[in-house]
Amino acid sequence: MKIKDLGFKEIYSAEPSTPIREIASKMKRHGVGVIPICEGNKVIGVITDRDIVVSCAASGMSLSDCQAREFMTASPVCISPDTDLEEAARTMGREQVHRLCITEGDSLVGMLSLGDLASSLKNDTLLAETVRKIYSPTKVTVSA
Numbered sequence: 001m002k003i004k005d006l007g008f009k010e011i012y013s014a015e016p017s018t019p020i021r022e023i024a025s026k027m028k029r030h031g032v033g034v035i036p037i038c039e040g041n042k043v044i045g046v047i048t049d050r051d052i053v054v055s056c057a058a059s060g061m062s063l064s065d066c067q068a069r070e071f072m073t074a075s076p077v078c079i080s081p082d083t084d085l086e087e088a089a090r091t092m093g094r095e096q097v098h099r100l101c102i103t104e105g106d107s108l109v110g111m112l113s114l115g116d117l118a119s120s121l122k123n124d125t126l127l128a129e130t131v132r133k134i135y136s137p138t139k140v141t142v143s144a
């Protein structure tokens with residue numbers, strides 16, 4: 001099965017200069033945990049609810065003063081609508097991400113979440129392997 005066979009839901013995006021408070025409101029209003037950051041239709045980053053809490057809120061800055069460009073993950077992992085679902089699962093596992101941007105050329109056309117994968121992937125072994133890889137510890141340097 002190809003990603004395009006799943007159908008795409010409406011995408012809620014923001015610009016790099018969008019205040020974090022506005023992005024958080026958009027997430028709440030639409031029940032999503034990630035917002036792609038775009039210049040025109042080109043995705044240049046993503047910001048998650050976790051980015052907002054862990055990075056922006058913890059910085060001590062006002063949510064009204066923080067902008068998406070300061071806390072987004074630049075150059076997100078993207079796949080084509082023609083990507084096989086199994087390959088998308090392997091990409092999520094390898095990159096340790098819960099969501100993939102779906103792009104045609106430079107244009108954002110959709111998002112694929114781990115939840116979408118779980119409800120569509122028929123290979124339970126691959127799904128379990130993907131989840132295991134996403135949640136595998138990575139080497140990080142801890143500083144006080």
